[in-house]
Amino acid sequence: MKLYPIESGNFKLDGGAMFGVVPKTIWNKTNPADENNLIDIATRCLLIEDGNRLILIDTGMGDKQSEKFFGYYSLWGNHSIDKSLKKYGFHRDDITDVFMTHLHFDHCGGSVIWNKDKTGYEVAFKNAKFWSNDSHWDWAVQPNAREKASFLAENILPMQESGQLNFIKRPEGDLLKNSELGFDIFFADGHTEKMMIPKIQYQGKTICFMADLLPTAGHLPLPYVMGYDTRPLLTMPEKAKFLTEAAENNYYLWLEHDAHNQIITVENTEKGVRVKEVFSCEEIL
Template sequence: MKLSPINITNFKIDGGAMFGVVPKVLWQRVYPANAANLCSWSLRSLVVEAGNRVILIDDGFGDKQDAKFFSHFHLFGGDGLLGGLSKLGYDPSDITDIVLTHLHYDHCGGGIRVNQNNGNYEAVFPNAKFHISRAQWEWAINPNAREADSFLEENILPMQELGLVNFIDDECFITEGVELRIFNGHTKGQIIPIVHHQNGGLVFVADLFPSTAHILLPYIMSYDVEPMITLQEKADFLEESLAKGFTFFFQHDFYTECCTLQRTQKGIRADRLFSLDEFLG
């Protein structure tokens, strides 16, 4: 099994939105904001090569929206999705599977593009299937008012129209060593992949734990539609992860790529902070 991270881009968004009801005086100690209250975040994907499968977990923003849309995110740095894959030695045609943790625009936009010759939507990865939880799909195509702006039709509907979607109904392994779990607090049917590597379980924590700061139970994003469910999901999964020695791989933490966990007098917290390269040894 081969694991490779891609830092697609970095971006800045409001710290209050990312930390919910936690006062700024507390969260800014561990995750600083600038004068405009914007914090820096990463947008990482992970490539998992297992047997004859090359699996991409999440595919970023994409490029189908206009400059006004992207101006809200203050993008900076990163290699881009295709640039990052190229640096790793992968061609888009090499990707066999794309696991989308959920269908918010920063997680699912890069798999579909507009053909510049005819204006039609087409697949960026011609040999890949998109694996999406059925619960998330149905939630996204009939969005609630609070989440509607996060679900963009041009990102979502062409995947089905092109016949590229495989719906995940239950927690499962999509191939040996790659497990998919389902969580419902951030958004209904979010998939959290667990990669069972020879060096231990690596969890792509997506928006269950956007950063090491969010390991603290009350640190829940304002974006979460069911914060009390998130609270319980975090508590339960932290206990399991500590017991099984899982390593967290962060999609959004600008400062930390991976961490292990430890139990303290105040609860479960991040322990050692390190890169994926260090995990791989």
């Protein structure tokens, strides 16, 4: 097995929305805001090469939305999925599986593109199976008012219409061992219904793709919960359970949204679970 970081693009989000009830005087120390109160956000996806399979975890925002839409998110940098894949000798047509932690636009937007004449949409990975789970899919295609702006039909429905959509079998508890894709999956409901967190065994290490359970290293303290979370009081015990296990077992936490810290390990301290070490992807992979 080999792992590759796939940088799909950077943007900015309101720091207050990213830290909920935490005062700016506190979160600004770890995630400094610009003059518009915006903080740097990455969409750092992960490619797994395992035998004949090339599994891409999340796909970022994509580039098919309007100029007005992207104007809300202050895109920066020159990353893209195609550039990242090419760096490692791959093409999007080589991808066999696309695993989506959840279907918010900044995690799955790159799964769908315009067709050639821009009259409709098509999947961006024509040879891939797309993986979600039935509970989250139903939640996304019939969105509540709180999340409606994050679940965009053009990002989601073409996967089903193409016949390439598949559902991960959900466990009775919160952990699925040895999924169809070869890794364990932790299911979390605080951010959105049945978000999936992959736990990958790699060269004697456990690498956890944290998605929005832990967006940045600055979100480690349990009360530091995003304003975007639908059930913040559920996020806290989910984080506590996962981070305690991560500290005890020296998991490597892949931070999808942290523009400045790529992978961290954590440890128990008097103040709770905190950063132990910070690594670049190259150091671990």
